[in-house]
Amino acid sequence: MDASALDTLVKQRRSIRGYKKKPVSQDLIVEIIAVAKGAPSSMNTQPWFFHVVTGEPLERIREGNTEKMMSGANVDREIKMNHGYEGAYRKRQVDIAKQLFGVMGIAREETKMRQDCVMRGFRQFDAPVSIVMTCEETMEHGTICHFDLGAVVYGLVFSTWTRGLGTVINGQGIMQSSVVRKHANIPDDQTIMTCVAMGWPDFYFAANDVKSVREDNENFVTYTGFE
Numbered sequence: 001m002d003a004s005a006l007d008t009l010v011k012q013r014r015s016i017r018g019y020k021k022k023p024v025s026q027d028l029i030v031e032i033i034a035v036a037k038g039a040p041s042s043m044n045t046q047p048w049f050f051h052v053v054t055g056e057p058l059e060r061i062r063e064g065n066t067e068k069m070m071s072g073a074n075v076d077r078e079i080k081m082n083h084g085y086e087g088a089y090r091k092r093q094v095d096i097a098k099q100l101f102g103v104m105g106i107a108r109e110e111t112k113m114r115q116d117c118v119m120r121g122f123r124q125f126d127a128p129v130s131i132v133m134t135c136e137e138t139m140e141h142g143t144i145c146h147f148d149l150g151a152v153v154y155g156l157v158f159s160t161w162t163r164g165l166g167t168v169i170n171g172q173g174i175m176q177s178s179v180v181r182k183h184a185n186i187p188d189d190q191t192i193m194t195c196v197a198m199g200w201p202d203f204y205f206a207a208n209d210v211k212s213v214r215e216d217n218e219n220f221v222t223y224t225g226f227e
Contacts, residue, residue: 009158009161009162012161013157013158013161014166014208014210014211014212015166015167015168015169015210015212016125016166016167016168016197016199016201016208017100017120017125017168017205017207017208018125018126018201018202018204018205018206018207018208019125019126019127019128019166019197019199019200019201019202019205020199020200020201020202021128022128022199022200023054023128024054024128024129024165024198024199024200026052028163028165029052029129029131029198031163032156032159032160032163032165033050033052033156033159035155035159036152036153036155036156036158036159037152037155038155039148039151039152039154039155040148040151041148041151041152042144042145042147042148045139045145045148046148047135047136047139047145047148047149048133048134048135048148048149048152049133049134049135049136049190050131050132050133050156051131051132051133051134051184051185051186052129052130052131053129053130053131053132053183053184054128054129054130057183057184057185058124058128058129058130058183060179060183061124061130061173061179061180061183061184062122062123062124062126064176064179064182064183065122065123065173065175065176065179065180066119066122066123068176068179069119069122069175069176070119073176075175075176076175076176076177076178076179077174077175077177077192078140078174078177078191078192078193079140079191079192079193095213096210096212099210099212100117100207100210101114101117103206103207103209103210104117104206104207105206118172121170121172121173122172122173122175122176124170124173124195124197125168125170125197127168127197127198127199128198128199128200129197129198129199130170130173130184130195130196130197130198131156131195131196131198132174132180132184132186132192132195133149133152133153133192133193133194133195133196134186134190134191134192134193135149135190135191135193136189136190136191137189137190137191139191140191140193146193149193149194153169153194153196156196157169157196160198164200165198165199165200165201166198166199166200166201166208167196167197167198168196168197169194169195169196170194170195170196170197171194171195173194173195173197174192174193174194174195177192180192180195
């Protein structure tokens with residue numbers, strides 16, 4: 001295998017937050033998932049389920065999420081959330097927000113435009129497809145299962161990018177999980193973990209130029225036992 005091909009893929013891939021109003025065929029999504037499912041999982045458990053949503057059901061999810069969030073409803077998420085990031089994690093979160101607002105020319109005092117940017121996440125970034133990732137309830141509290149879901153989603157992201165499409169892993173999209181569950185027909189014995197917005201990138205959308213910055217290795221890597 002040519003290592004440079006993977007290196008290039010990792011360096012080029014970015015989160016896409018603006019999409020063309022162009023549908024994605026089911027055949028193409030089948031092809032993408034066929035590759036993504038090759039991700040490793042603990043003991044080959046493959047604990048993931050993909051629920052692919054488009055068209056009118058996805059519009060109903062957008063509308064329901066927007067209505068609830070704008071009305072001040074409490075977060076209704078099925079997996080446990082942290083209570084806010086601190087320290088370096090909070091700084092990275094703020095830094096990417098500054099990058100996004102900066103390229104979009106949205107000043108700090110432009111609260112309405114900032115709010116609209118936030119709401120785009122609850123609208124699945126207006127992408128033509130949302131893939132809702134779930135696992136069985138019996139698996140949801142196993143940390144290993146969370147690793148496995150992360151691996152298959154990363155595979156999904158790469159498989160999508162190599163076919164000219166874009167994605168963004170979108171925790172905001174499941175903040176009102178009861179809405180998603182209803183319109184995506186999620187079985188009662190499955191837990192909603194996250195979702196992935198997918199579609200054809202609109203490269204005229206300024207935020208799509210943003211590539212998040214990664215820390216230097218010395219800030220998080222240690223080596224033991226080497227000469």
